[in-house]
Amino acid sequence: MAESTNLLQGTLDMLILKAVSLGPLHGYGVLLRIQQISGDRLEIQQGSLYPALYRLEHQGFLTSEWGDSENKRKAKYYRLTAAGRKQLQEETRHWNRMADIIAGILNTAREEL
Amino acid sequence: MRAGARFRSWLRATLLRSRMEREMESELRFHIERYTEELMRAGVPIEEARRRAGAEFGAIEARKEECREAVGLRLLDEFHKDLRYGLRALRKSPGFTTVAVLSLALGIGANTAIFSLIDMVLFEWLPVRHPDQLVLVWQQAATHDEIPLSQPLYSHIRDHNTVFSGIAAFHAFKNWSVRTDGAAEPATGQFVSGNYFSVLGVTAVAGRMLSPDDDGAAGGPPVAVISYGFWKRKFGLDPAAIGKVLHIFGHPFTIVGVTPPEFLGTQAGFLPDVTVALNAQPLIMPGGMFASAYDVGWLYAIGRLKSGMSELRARTSLNVLYQQFVMALAGPHLSPEEQRQFSARSLALASGSQGLNRLRRQFSSPLRILMSIVALVLLIACGNLASLLLARSAARSKGIAVRLAIGARRSRLIRQLLTESLIVAFAGGAVGLGVAFWLDALLLKIYGVGVEMKMQPNLQVLGFTVVVCLVSGVLFGLAPALRATRADLTSALKQTRVGCAPRRLDQLLVTMQVAFSLVLLVGATLFVRSLQNLRDVDAGFDRGHVLLVEQEPAPNGYLGPRAAKLYGELLARVETLPMVRSATIAEATPLSGPSWFESISISGYTPARGEEINVFFNHVGAHFFKTFGIPVLAGRDFEPTDNETAPPVIAINETMARRYFEKISPIGRATSAGTIVAVVKDAKYDSLRAQSQPVIYCPYFQSQASWNDAHTLALRAGGDPLQLVPLVRRVIREIDPNLSIRVSTMDELVDDSLRQERLFAALTTLLGTLALLLVCIGLYGVLGYAVAQRVNEIGIRMSLGAEPGNVLWLMMRQSLSPVAVGMVIGLPLAIMCARWTASLLFGLNPVDPISIALSFLVLVMSAGLAVYLPARFAARINPLVALRYE
Numbered sequence: 001m002a003e004s005t006n007l008l009q010g011t012l013d014m015l016i017l018k019a020v021s022l023g024p025l026h027g028y029g030v031l032l033r034i035q036q037i038s039g040d041r042l043e044i045q046q047g048s049l050y051p052a053l054y055r056l057e058h059q060g061f062l063t064s065e066w067g068d069s070e071n072k073r074k075a076k077y078y079r080l081t082a083a084g085r086k087q088l089q090e091e092t093r094h095w096n097r098m099a100d101i102i103a104g105i106l107n108t109a110r111e112e113l
Numbered sequence: 114m115r116a117g118a119r120f121r122s123w124l125r126a127t128l129l130r131s132r133m134e135r136e137m138e139s140e141l142r143f144h145i146e147r148y149t150e151e152l153m154r155a156g157v158p159i160e161e162a163r164r165r166a167g168a169e170f171g172a173i174e175a176r177k178e179e180c181r182e183a184v185g186l187r188l189l190d191e192f193h194k195d196l197r198y199g200l201r202a203l204r205k206s207p208g209f210t211t212v213a214v215l216s217l218a219l220g221i222g223a224n225t226a227i228f229s230l231i232d233m234v235l236f237e238w239l240p241v242r243h244p245d246q247l248v249l250v251w252q253q254a255a256t257h258d259e260i261p262l263s264q265p266l267y268s269h270i271r272d273h274n275t276v277f278s279g280i281a282a283f284h285a286f287k288n289w290s291v292r293t294d295g296a297a298e299p300a301t302g303q304f305v306s307g308n309y310f311s312v313l314g315v316t317a318v319a320g321r322m323l324s325p326d327d328d329g330a331a332g333g334p335p336v337a338v339i340s341y342g343f344w345k346r347k348f349g350l351d352p353a354a355i356g357k358v359l360h361i362f363g364h365p366f367t368i369v370g371v372t373p374p375e376f377l378g379t380q381a382g383f384l385p386d387v388t389v390a391l392n393a394q395p396l397i398m399p400g401g402m403f404a405s406a407y408d409v410g411w412l413y414a415i416g417r418l419k420s421g422m423s424e425l426r427a428r429t430s431l432n433v434l435y436q437q438f439v440m441a442l443a444g445p446h447l448s449p450e451e452q453r454q455f456s457a458r459s460l461a462l463a464s465g466s467q468g469l470n471r472l473r474r475q476f477s478s479p480l481r482i483l484m485s486i487v488a489l490v491l492l493i494a495c496g497n498l499a500s501l502l503l504a505r506s507a508a509r510s511k512g513i514a515v516r517l518a519i520g521a522r523r524s525r526l527i528r529q530l531l532t533e534s535l536i537v538a539f540a541g542g543a544v545g546l547g548v549a550f551w552l553d554a555l556l557l558k559i560y561g562v563g564v565e566m567k568m569q570p571n572l573q574v575l576g577f578t579v580v581v582c583l584v585s586g587v588l589f590g591l592a593p594a595l596r597a598t599r600a601d602l603t604s605a606l607k608q609t610r611v612g613c614a615p616r617r618l619d620q621l622l623v624t625m626q627v628a629f630s631l632v633l634l635v636g637a638t639l640f641v642r643s644l645q646n647l648r649d650v651d652a653g654f655d656r657g658h659v660l661l662v663e664q665e666p667a668p669n670g671y672l673g674p675r676a677a678k679l680y681g682e683l684l685a686r687v688e689t690l691p692m693v694r695s696a697t698i699a700e701a702t703p704l705s706g707p708s709w710f711e712s713i714s715i716s717g718y719t720p721a722r723g724e725e726i727n728v729f730f731n732h733v734g735a736h737f738f739k740t741f742g743i744p745v746l747a748g749r750d751f752e753p754t755d756n757e758t759a760p761p762v763i764a765i766n767e768t769m770a771r772r773y774f775e776k777i778s779p780i781g782r783a784t785s786a787g788t789i790v791a792v793v794k795d796a797k798y799d800s801l802r803a804q805s806q807p808v809i810y811c812p813y814f815q816s817q818a819s820w821n822d823a824h825t826l827a828l829r830a831g832g833d834p835l836q837l838v839p840l841v842r843r844v845i846r847e848i849d850p851n852l853s854i855r856v857s858t859m860d861e862l863v864d865d866s867l868r869q870e871r872l873f874a875a876l877t878t879l880l881g882t883l884a885l886l887l888v889c890i891g892l893y894g895v896l897g898y899a900v901a902q903r904v905n906e907i908g909i910r911m912s913l914g915a916e917p918g919n920v921l922w923l924m925m926r927q928s929l930s931p932v933a934v935g936m937v938i939g940l941p942l943a944i945m946c947a948r949w950t951a952s953l954l955f956g957l958n959p960v961d962p963i964s965i966a967l968s969f970l971v972l973v974m975s976a977g978l979a980v981y982l983p984a985r986f987a988a989r990i991n992p993l994v995a996l997r998y999e
Contacts, residue, residue, distance in 0.1 A: 026140075026143070027140060027143075027144050028143065028144045028147045028148065031144075045171070046144070046148070046169050046170045046171070047170050047171035047172075047175075047176045047179075048179075050137075050140070050141065050144075050176055050179070050180050051176065051179035051180050051182070051183045052183075054179075054180040054183035054184055055183035055184075057122065057184075058118075058119055058122045058123070058183055058184045058185065059118065059119060060117075060118025060119065060122070066136075069143075073143065074139070074143075075140075075143050076136065076140045076143075083118070
């Protein structure tokens with residue numbers, strides 16, 4: 001976990017939605033997938049994952065059901081709902097816009113003013 | 114959609130709570146185990162792997178709590194905790210809890226009781242199809258009198274209107290003599306038009322309802338519909354009742370159906386046992402065919418407006434029809450005088466959703482006054498509880514300060530304290546419902562004799578009680594909760610008992626309670642004094658030992674000379690009964706309302722220009738004055754010899770003598786009604802409140818015009834008049850088994866006429882005393898608490914030389930000043946409210962100095978006593994003990 005970065009406030013929900021959008025996952029799987037995609041550059045507080053999952057399910061972005069995990073043990077699998085897919089698109093668009101704007105500001109050279 | 118998802122998720126979490134907890138547990142465990150396994154795969158020893166997995170995950174319980182919060186369970190959990198905490202706190206102080214719950218139970222119970230009466234009398238709709246479409250129709254005279262419709266007018270409107278989809282007519286009667294088998298009994302009855310049930314949309318629970326065919330001109334065999342209550346009472350709900358014959362005044366009617374149990378007729382407080390068609394009127398009320406009588410207004414009409422028809426348009430349209438009727442149709446049947454009267458009238462419409470509700474007018478003002486009284490009592494109870502809670506919260510301030518210091522949020526603590534108040538409020542409300550039920554039964558018993566109503570708790574009443582509980586819980590709980598949690602941490606934690614001035618909120622509460630209770634006390638004194646005045650009124654007759662027996666001979670076929678013969682025989686037989694001192698008959702008995710008035714002429718008296726000598730007439734039997742104990746001031750009582758063959762004689766009352774025979778003796782003077790043989794004392798006919806009117810008494814047997822009318826048999830007994838009842842019953846049964854009777858005594862009649870006054874006096878006294886008691890408890894509690902807080906300070910004062918008297922006065926002054934302010938505020942308030950009750954008072958001005966002075970005195974004395982006791986305790990403090998007191 002070299003050069004790990006703390007997660008920006010409020011982005012965990014978006015990352016969870018993204019992770020789950022690639023296929024149903026249990027909680028631990030979500031953690032693994034985010035770390036995998038980020039190339040282990042992101043560190044996620046393990047405990048904060050579950051309240052976020054519960055909140056997303058409560059808001060109707062995720063649904064869950066119990067299923068068999070890789071080692072034949074029962075695990076709770078989360079799946080994206082239609083509303084969740086819309087929400088993910090929305091947040092991705094918003095994030096990209098913000099990132100553009102902020103990058104634009106940060107890249108501004110003195111003479112451009 | 115998202116709100117829906119949230120709600121479903123919350124509901125699932127709430128309802129399947131244990132499953133959710135189980136799943137959450139295994140989900141988190143799964144995570145930790147998988148992580149442990151991964152660490153082990155990376156070569157970490159098992160113990161170390163477990164430790165690290167647990168540590169990186171964090172406190173599992175805290176995570177769970179966050180998850181619960183995420184699905185919205187937190188509020189619920191906290192509410193559960195608050196509930197448990199509140200119950201525990203209340204259990205710990207049973208004294209406070211008992212006082213609080215009981216005073217609220219009385220306050221809320223009284224409010225619920227009066228509200229359910231109001232709901233029933235003022236707001237309840239008829240249990241029929243779309244009651245909101247119904248309107249009542251009657252004739253409105255220029256004098257604002259309401260006159261029912263004559264039958265020809267009703268038929269005209271029914272056949273020619275364009276505004277109603279249907280219009281029905283009804284008239285209810287109290288005393289029908291109905292025989293199913295055995296002896297005839299009085300029952301309530303009503304005449305209705307054939308379309309009555311179809312217009313209202315009422316269907317039979319057994320058999321069928323009346324139809325227009327039953328009300329035809331020719332008429333088949335007469336039929337009747339009975340009420341569910343009558344069916345139950347007389348036939349035990351036996352379906353075989355349909356088809357049986359019942360006799361109304363001896364005339365047979367076949368029972369064809371039963372009305373549903375919830376249908377209580379269309380006149381509030383009047384439940385018809387037996388309903389027959391209008392065409393039965395000549396049978397039951399002999400002496401005229403109302404169907405063609407243009408001058409007999411006897412029917413109330415209730416119509417169902419066509420959809421989209423407004424009341425205003427309907428009125429305009431109906432009045433055109435009405436004028437047409439008066440001009441073209443009724444005209445030839447009416448005298449010029451009647452024609453003039455009719456054209457001055459118009460048709461009036463009012464909402465018929467409650468049916469004909471006379472109770473509304475009769476009771477709405479008393480009920481509103483009662484509602485205000487009980488609301489005041491509840492406010493006082495709330496104020497009282499608030500003061501007690503303030504004292505309590507101060508005692509708990511240390512615990513609260515500790516919790517604030519370790520980071521509890523203030524809003525959370527306030528919620529917790531409010532939950533506690535609400536527990537008390539709802540406990541009070543629950544007990545209060547019982548109180549309300551009992552109080553309503555009591556009120557209906559004393560207040561509503563002759564008024565048949567069904568009392569049943571309904572959703573409105575329950576909802577009202579819940580709202581009252583909520584409001585009062587917040588009302589008395591909020592201020593103490595706010596103050597308890599505003600504690601100044603440092604001083605609260607140190608909890609040194611430095612002297613503190615009485616706080617403004619306490620004083621405000623005391624002031625409010627005193628002001629309101631002054632209002633209640635003044636009200637109570639006014640009602641008690643008014644009742645006393647009424648009791649002391651010289652009614653002009655002797656109420657004791659008089660039995661009254663009402664019967665209706667005319668519908669049983671006794672008309673003219675037959676009726677006179679019947680009464681002659683009846684009198685002759687009852688006079689020989691043991692214990693009967695004297696017997697008579699009377700068209701109008703005292704307090705039963707006057708009969709009719711007539712204009713007469715008196716020889717030797719010249720009326721002023723335009724003056725009419727209008728006098729009330731009462732037709733009475735021999736020994737009338739002796740039987741009722743009305744003193745004969747001059748002349749003689751009527752004798753049996755004053756009969757058809759003797760010259761007509763009359764007796765006059767004092768008022769008449771004073772008005773028309775100022776200087777000369779009236780005895781022996783001739784009038785157009787007969788020769789005056791007696792002047793008797795004024796007796797009250799209308800009510801004890803009414804002024805006496807000029808009255809002429811005529812011997813029954815000399816007044817053939819009154820022979821068709823019902824007369825009350827009156828007996829003066831040597832002992833308890835009710836012992837005569839079986840004897841009289843037997844005599845009447847022997848004469849004619851179809852005659853039903855109703856018995857009462859003159860004592861009952863007097864008491865009945867004062868029912869409202871007695872009720873108000875009793876209720877306001879009860880509630881006023883309750884309020885006073887609450888105020889005193891409040892004063893005592895608040896000052897007692899203040900004394901306990903200031904023990905140190907008092908010790909210092911006394912050791913510096915303060916006398917016990919100084920201390921006593923110091924403490925009393927602190928409590929008495931808000932009392933004084935409360936009285937100053939309460940006085941104008943009381944006067945204002947008293948004016949509002951003026952119509953219920955008798956013989957005194959609403960601004961009655963004696964009542965106000967008495968209330969002041971009672972309040973000052975009770976408040977003085979309530980503050981004297983704790984103040985005396987303060988004055989007896991031993992300074993040595995006090996200084997060490999912690």
